[in-house]
Amino acid sequence: MMQQYLRLKAQHPDTLLFYRMGDFYELFFEDAEKAARLLDITLTTRGQSNGEPIRMAGVPFHAVEQYLARLVKLGESVVIAEQIGEPGATKGPMERAVSRIVTPGTLTDAALLDDRRDSLLLAASLHRGTLGLAWLNLANGDLRLMECPAEALQAQFERLRPAEVLVPDGLLLPLIEALSPALRRLADWQFDAETGIRLLTGHFATRDLAGFGVEGLPVALSAAAALYDYARATQQQSLAHVTGLVVERESEYLRLDAATRRNLELTETLRGEAAPTLLSLLDTCITSMGSRWLRHALHHPLRDRAVPASRHEAVAELVGDGDGRTASAVRTALRGVADVDRITARIALRSARPRDLSALRESLSRLPELGSLLHGTRAALMVDLLRALDIAPDALALLQAAIATEPAAMIRDGGVIAPGYDAELDELRGIQSNCGEFLLALEARERERSGIANLKVEFNKVHGFYIEVSRANADRVPDDYRRRQTLKNAERYITPELKAFEDKALSASERALSREKLLYDGILDELAAHIPALQRIARALATLDGLAAFSEAALRYGYVQPAFVIRPGIRIDGGRHAVVERQVDNFIRNDAHLAATRRMLMITGPNMGGKSTFMRQVALICLLAHVGSFVPADAAEIGPLDAIFTRIGASDDLASGRSTFMVEMTEAAAILHGATEHSLVLMDEIGRGTSTFDGLALAFSIARHLLEKNRSLTLFATHYFELTRLNADYPECANVHLDAVEHGHRIVFLHALEEGPASQSYGIEVAALAGIPAPVIRDAKRRLRALENREIGAGPQADLFATLPEPEAEPLSHPVLTALADIDPDALSPREALERLYALKRLAD
Template identity: 60%
Template sequence: ASLRDGLAQLPVLRHGVELTLDRAAPGLLGDIHAAIATPADCLDLLQRAILPEPSVMVRDGGVIARGFDAELDELRGLSENAGQFLVDLETRERARTGIGNLRVEYNKVHGFYIEVTNGQADKVPDDYRRRQTLKNCERYITPELKAFEDKALSAQDRALAREKLLWDQLLADLAAHIGTLQSIAQALALLDTLQALTAHAVRHNWCAPQLVGEPCLDIREGRHPVVENQIERFIANDCALSDAQRLLLITGPNMGGKSTFMRQVALITLLAYVGSYVPATSATIGPIDRIFTRIGASDDLANGRSTFMVEMTESAAILNGATEHSLVLMDEVGRGTSTFDGLALAWAIAHHLIENSRSFTLFATHYFELTQLPEQHPSAANVHLSAVEHKDSIVFLHAVQPGPASQSYGLQVAQLAGVPPQVIKAARKHLARLESQALESSSQLDLFAAPAAEEQDDTDATGSHAHAGAQAHGADSELLEALAGIDPDALTPREALEHIYRLKRLAA
């Protein structure tokens, strides 16, 4: 019935689509208009075969319409009109026999019967056949009543069986229309999607994105399509990626909006590529073949994978699959292991995405050492989510600004989360002690600094070698040789730390 009623609405719907068509370039709406033409034969069959309000289950009957099958109509008539037949038969038999108290009855044991009291037994016609004798009456059956009984008692079961047979035949007849019905369903689904996206775009002031051939991702005042409807005032942010700037290194406090910013960029890109308007003032998007994400932290205990293992597995898939036309979102990679290991992995992954994959990348991190990457790679840039301190609390501005963040505001966020005041106080003291120790200690070698250029003047080669020979006999000769033999770019974090301890011993 739903299929029949839906097909009956196609002419009105098709007329509405026709009003929006551009005859010169019908495009997608033209394809939809052609696909939702009403299948007259299919609709006529359904209208003739199915009741206006059919039963939910075929086994309960009441599905096939009256007039569709003469045999089914007869069986239904027998079942539904049995009471009237018995009243008419009783009236006729009283008139024929003259027995005024004659009754036509039914019970489940003996079926239909004509009951006559013993006082009227002499008036019983010869065609009556005794069925049961009781104390005060006799019960009879006639050939006419017997024939009706045979039909009536089996009519309902036979009607249900006939209806099931007609239903199966109807499905077989509709099989020829499956291709047409599928095309109509696909066109209606597409039209429904376009209508929903259009209504949402108009309601929330979305803009039409521009898809261009050159590599770029330029979003002005972009918004998250879900979050902006959940909060009172959403802060819109820009995102600019191009062939000259392919990676944004995002720093800032927890709850500052890093993940929201990254996800809104991915959602805007995805919406643009499905043909939707996007939540932004303007958006110019180049070729994007895939969107890769490494966001959140979750383990896979059923398969024996830790949080860090899941993180590395997803990172490996990104590094092996991303191309220069991909959009990559990396959120706090390396946080699931030790500081040096995580920092080294995060740096190496970012370096690979810049130099090898050359994907458009949004890379959020709390490792402030990574903010030096743009100094070595011009295609990377630092941005941060701003926040300001007010007394002992923090106010998140959720605005993306150029440059790295000044601090992570971890203690302030912990305080907002409800960590006990005594714990926050102890953390502040320990933080101050750690920072003072860091300032008093000797400067640490920068693991990610470019190797210093070795300057050598050919004209002074003889003098330099003479000076080196003089130092070789001094106390610093072994220290200088050790320094000369170190290649910072080839060291792992652990090896770098070992070299630092070795140099410290030599200097002592």
């Protein structure tokens, strides 16, 4: 047995081997130690190998999926070796063979997958500065390729978020190591373009790949070679549900670099949490397919505005006149729909379980209702969805006829095939269910025939069926009785009729289960012919669910349909930040106007005044429009856009040895090199990571470069008030500010955008709100007055405060002063003020 294990382990040295032994999956040697540590299971020893105890650990077969899920989340891969053949059929240990290989990027089992997130296997290849990517969603058969510049690596990984990455052994890119949760290195020769062409043409049964548009993509094809071969090996079979190949181009989508995706908090907060984000707000999808569609859409805003415009039209139909009756009815009908997308993949891979098929049956039975709700629709996209849903009647008829209403969880448990589907199976089941009736009838006949009143017909697992007669009546039994067992007070017999029934009954259960397995395999074969149709249905259901979620947001939060216009610029009336407005009581709406003659808004105002929120809301409104959603505004017109860039926030990158300022400048450099006149650029507090004069100089030059060279639509927030003078030389740079007022000793943020520069930043007041000690605040105010009065000379910046006199000594503590400091005069009634005055007089005395 150990020789068999070691042979299998030698074929898969880098993965954990789950070796089936009876009711357990066992792991041995180093695998056992690793599994015991990762899964917190018992490590034991048994026997010896080469004079050393054999370390082993195991998990029960019925709970294996939960252990696999934990290992996959930790980035581990697992090989499953199952017993094959029948026990006792051959001499020696039972033969075992690899049935499947479970890796983070090749999951298809529902128990192992996050049902609201795609799990992608990605292969990357690099040649002369060109990055070739190929990725596969094995859970639905979606295969895609692309080539891009090597410097786009981080942006693409942030967009795709692969679960597992394959790279050539000789590719040394530290960034890939940092970005990949599960990295697997393969031999360099597996990344070969000619091999990729051969594998893919063989799979699609085509002479070449011209129809897929992959000409001139040798680096991507080399990645595809490794990807396809690896995926096929893990499944131990062909990938029948991979029915197409899509080539993506960078120009298809609005460019969002890694920093922008993080800063806009599309699907993850800056703290790495799932909420509150744009996705967590919008994802009211009924199905898991819809949630995955929505997540993908948010990360893939389209440049071709015809597609999002068609989605706007569809959402408008679902919203109707504002009553949302169509949307509500569609969402209600979707409640009975399962994950058709992933069930279809499991059918193709022959891993679909009985309840997958019953769920598919219930889902397909909902299509007529959904079709009737969409009947008469005028939106072109809705017409396409309606057409896609009006298919697969043969698949539904097969499932209704073949699968039991409530099938068992596993085919090995029986009770999966519906009564009436197969005559032979019905007969075998009849034998099992009629066993009791037959025995009672036989007992009655034999009592009458023999005249023995206490004769019994019974069964036990050791001796099978028998007729029991008391010892006193043994001489009265008929001649065809054959003695089977002698007891102290009774004799047990078998008759030819009972023996024939026994043979039939005892084998009926095994034969029925074997027959069910055979029929089930046949059903999977028949369903395999419907895979393309089922995939179209799944895509249509996912899209419809996502559009219904957009309509729900529009109805619930008062979103409006945006308009795409030809002229360059952005005009938003009454815009809101989709996420922030749900977190506060009274969100202040703001307009945003950018145009060819107003390309930059120089935004000033106090800390906490809302500058960053305003900039982000403009970006999110533009992104939502290009995704196909309605937007949080009173009205919105969006001109041509090709990218959204953001330079917001400050954090260092210790893993890469980059300081906060270095990260800031790297992101700024990417914007200056990549932004065009059709790009939306968000610049927040650029230059604050270094000395004041250096920062001001950089901020000024960066702003001027954006105005002169990039000519981008730019929101530029700053505390350098010197930058507000830019509009004297550049009329297309408009000054705006978010205002605040002082009320008593407090500052009130108005969060309203006004034309013109801000009068002051209120930084010291914000520091006081944050709890900075009062002496520090008083000293800061004194030094601020000195700076504003030009009381310091123009020397090196390091000596900025050197000429200031020492701060005055703190006044002596006195009870009256302490009591006065605690009084808020605006909060006192006249009577309370009089009482406090008398109290102060007593303290003074």
